[in-house]
Amino acid sequence: MKLLRDELRDDPLFRKLRHGVGRAVADFGLIEEGDRIAVAVSGGKDSYTLLLLLEKLRRRAPIAFEIVAVNIDSGYPGYQISVIEEFLRANGFTYNMVSTEHYAIIRDKRRPGSSYCSICARLKRGSLYEAARVLGCNKLALGHHSDDFIETLLLNQFFVGSLKSMSARMLADNGETTVIRPLVYVAEADIITFSQQAGLPVVCCRCPVCGSADQQRRRMKQLLKELEKDIPHIKNSMLKAISNVHPRHLLDRSLPAALPTSADTALLDGTARKQGGYPAP
Numbered sequence: 001m002k003l004l005r006d007e008l009r010d011d012p013l014f015r016k017l018r019h020g021v022g023r024a025v026a027d028f029g030l031i032e033e034g035d036r037i038a039v040a041v042s043g044g045k046d047s048y049t050l051l052l053l054l055e056k057l058r059r060r061a062p063i064a065f066e067i068v069a070v071n072i073d074s075g076y077p078g079y080q081i082s083v084i085e086e087f088l089r090a091n092g093f094t095y096n097m098v099s100t101e102h103y104a105i106i107r108d109k110r111r112p113g114s115s116y117c118s119i120c121a122r123l124k125r126g127s128l129y130e131a132a133r134v135l136g137c138n139k140l141a142l143g144h145h146s147d148d149f150i151e152t153l154l155l156n157q158f159f160v161g162s163l164k165s166m167s168a169r170m171l172a173d174n175g176e177t178t179v180i181r182p183l184v185y186v187a188e189a190d191i192i193t194f195s196q197q198a199g200l201p202v203v204c205c206r207c208p209v210c211g212s213a214d215q216q217r218r219r220m221k222q223l224l225k226e227l228e229k230d231i232p233h234i235k236n237s238m239l240k241a242i243s244n245v246h247p248r249h250l251l252d253r254s255l256p257a258a259l260p261t262s263a264d265t266a267l268l269d270g271t272a273r274k275q276g277g278y279p280a281p
């Protein structure tokens with residue numbers, strides 16, 4: 001097993017990825033003194049990359065924090081947890097491998113024709129929260145990258161009718177664990193290149209829909225790829241849009257800012273003119 005922790009110091013792509021994570025940590029206050037962070041490691045390119053980046057950050061950070069790699073084995077036959085464990089062990093990570101009966105539960109509970117992913121992901125997330133709690137971790141780091149944020153934004157608009165993506169930092173439903181997504185500024189293409197260059201031992205989840213899951217997300221990827229030909233900066237612009245929200249220019253009446261303010265009302269009925277208060281055009 002190749003030891004990666006020290007080799008990566010001067011790799012230019014790794015430096016670029018590290019810069020992205022550093023920016024996210026600063027922008028969203030993702031890591032604080034004394035944090036103990038559970039890092040979800042599935043054996044995919046994103047989670048390995050996240051783990052290596054957080055470890056590099058931990059070694060250089062002026063504050064003290066800990067990281068613990070956590071793997072959830074959903075019980076799909078053929079899932080090569082030994083490969084993941086060997087990587088974690090060889091690179092000196094503190095880790096915890098959690099074995100579950102998720103596959104059996106899914107086989108039992110899933111309605112015919114319904115999606116594997118929704119029930120599988122829900123069970124996995126529950127196990128991750130539980131593992132974080134048992135391991136004394138106040139935070140859980142997930143490997144969602146900038147493409148995930150953009151695609152989720154599109155999926156929610158196209159199929160759900162909701163203007164929603166993901167948060168870089170949010171308190172989980174259990175009220176205890178803070179979920180953080182330090183790869184929010186890191187592009188999937190860079191992770192793919194890094195993963196190949198570094199020879200990360202990527203393993204497949206071996207679920208029944210492995211590799212063919214999430215057709216709709218694949219359609220979003222394809223759409224973005226097409227649009228990128230004419231609008232090369234489209235992904236940057238969409239990511240920026242999520243952090244540049246103007247509630248007054250939306251239609252959600254549950255947002256106070258979406259309703260007319262007293263200034264707007266004054267403008268409408270002409271009182272602002274009488275008070276000499278028109279804003280600049």
Ligand code: SF4
Pocket residue numbers: 116117118120121205207208209210211213
């Ligand atoms: S792709 Fe497979 S492992 Fe991943 S959430 Fe869907 S069913 Fe679960």
